[in-house]
Amino acid sequence: MVSDTSGDASDRKNLLLLIQLRWIAAIGQLATIWFVHAVLAIALPLAEMLAVVAFLVGLNLVSLLRYRHRDRVTNTELFLELLLDVGALTVQLSLSGGALNPFISLFLLQVILGAILLEAWSVWTLVAITSTCFVGLTAFHRDINMPHSHVGGFWNLHIQGMFICFLLSACLLVAFITRITANLRRRDARLAELRQQSAEEEHVVRMGLLASGAAHELGTPLSTLSVILNDWEKMPALTRDGELAQDLADMQAQLARCKAIVTGILLSSGEARGEGTIRTGVRAFLDETVADWQALRAPAAFAYDNGFAPDEPVISDLALKQVIVNVLDNALEASPDWVGVVARRQGATLCLEVTDRGPGFPADIAAAPGKPYRSTKGRAGAGLGLFLVVNVLRRLGGALDIAAPAGGGAQVRLTLPLAGLSGGRP
Template identity: 55%
Template sequence: MLERSSSRPEKEKLPLGHDAAALPAQADGRTELTATSLPAPTDDETNRKNMALLIQLRWTAVVGQIVTIGAAHFGLGIELPLTRMGAVISALVLLNISSLVWVRHRAAITNNELLVALMLDVAALTAQLYLSGGATNPFTSLFLLQVTLGAVLLDARSTWSLVTLTCAAFVWLTLAYRPLDLPHNPLSDTYSLTVVGMLFGFALNAVLLVVFVTRINRNLRDRDAHLAALRQHAAEEDHIVRMGLLASGAAHELGTPLASLSVILNDWRRMPDLAGREELAEDLSEMETSLQRCKSIVTGILVSAGEARGEGSAPTTVAAFLTALVEEWRNARSARTLYFTNTFGEDVAIVSDIALKQVIFNVLDNAYEVSRDWVELLAEREGDQLVLSISDRGPGFAPEMLAQLGKPYQSSKGRAGGGLGLFLVMNVVRKLGGTVTAENHRKRGATVRLVLPLSTLAIGGGFDA
């Protein structure tokens, strides 16, 4: 079907100039191009996600402090300044609530704002440690959690600033702190409590590091993947721009010889020696039809080369557009083996777009190359989408073609520069916000499915100018 081997001479390919995306292969033998816009996990979006993780970590700290203080004070009988420690926890709660509101109204989160958030967490931890034994408190290991998060989230200068702050806080806690008043009983032996506290501190540190660093790395991987996709799109757009310039220049150059051929054919038709010979008249008629098709293709190139939607387009409906398209394709190729079924339902007003028509022509041409006796075009409606399924009885797609479908120069015909027709089909459908899927049938043949939002086909929708 699309770009598959055939003994039929090569036909004209789609002369369009829009950006494209590569098409991932799926495990069930289908290949799909999701043509909606890429999500944008840029640095700003990644920082927003990471700030949300810091807010979640702060809630975890609030709950952990409440549980730890309750267990130490009421379970182990260690006297703690509950009022002041509760005030620190209340400050963390207020900070988190204000952070949630602040993040919701912020257009972007910067590196410095992440640094400030981590410094506030260090300050809160320092205050709690000051009230509960200072540097002798085994939970001082939680400073390493803040440093690790800073190393993952911040730039180098900000990370070293956080390291300096945590070291200064630790040194200060060795000099100024409120000593713990431990009860004198076997269960409260200082050494035992220290070891148990270190165990809990280590376990808490390890769990929080695994949970939050893993999620932060996932955000960073999403950002890197998106940036890689943007670079790929930029390279493909540059490729399309160069192709568009070449195609536009060729179209202008072809205009003059095509006009000359048209004049010559008209002169031949009026020559008595040729007009009286029926077999020559039929040949002249076929030549004139082919010439008009060439002129139409050249016009399509010029209209599609960066022109705003509306030039060369006209108001119509889904049924009228598809009926006229099928009739034009049949007449241009003298093919009567295209079977058209319209189950779209209630008709909808759209714009007859030249680029979209050329997309459908291209898919039909490739299907016809490998299945001369039967090609089917099925039009359906799924919600607010127009679904066009083009099926054939050809050999189907090779697995390697499915894996690379939609990339330029991916063709099974072994022709240099081949494979651009489908590459450009993907671009047009992607610009319209739709998807393209391709799958093989179980026995023989294949189906290409174009899904197009009706909103972009309506008057006022479509391509960005």
């Protein structure tokens, strides 16, 4: 399932936009009341109208506290926010001419915002309420004496008020709907990213099941080979031949390695967790992993700097060990002459940098590492190593970055939160 956290974040941003719009409404109402009362000399019920502005300010302060202290904003809450704005506007209009007030069309602004932010039932409810308010204002309102009402054309005060209302609504709609749609686009992009991650994780699970099944199937033939080799080592005709004896010893060593690989696959897939959890330190874990890889691969030149300090207790994770081995293998394949590894601690994070002097990563892989089956090796099945690395790191709360050092080659940087390595939540 895809998480809905991105939708919650979008709703919180939309709530913040409504709060900003309400500040503009409160300031605009104060400016309009002052202009009408002081400049146009039109008598207004100042106490009641200023009380409505004070209500909007108080509502905004409460909304800001709610925005800062709670993560989730529901459709019902956004609906109530808009409903309170409609109520405040209705009271102001009833105190200043009712339906004849040129600012009556601000109801439409509330409906448009609701159509963008709310679910269908909420929008139609808002339409019904604003329509009822409009009709009610034709009968229940306080009349105001409009001077120069006989003047025609644009100089009529009512026409000027309608123009100001139109201009204000148009500017606010452009400014805020642009930002709201940007929030929605970011939410959709985040949802698409989460769906992609879910698909990749499902792919990893299927690969893990296949690997676990293959490991089980390989157990029987490996055991058979082990029995046959043990019998051969006891045969006098073979033990007298030193070259054959050495070949048998090499075969036993390779067979033991195959058994260790199968055991590691089963451990990583959770098949053999009963042996107990192995706890170690970050420095010891890195030293052991690098030493095992170096002994097995025998690189021509290898630089290793473990500067992780102070040390931190962690759980020895075979999956993470395989991640590091995969990155080192890729570096060695690209640069057989030299591979460098640097480990550092940055606060509560382990940073591991693997550098090589090879040709570097193509631009498409460097820009989006971890996509399956994207490789320059030109063989079937290639391109899964980096894909598995990225998914294991994601499970542990870490990340992978690819850089191109100034001297050429490539640098793969693994960052891992220590909380994830110690068995806690990343």
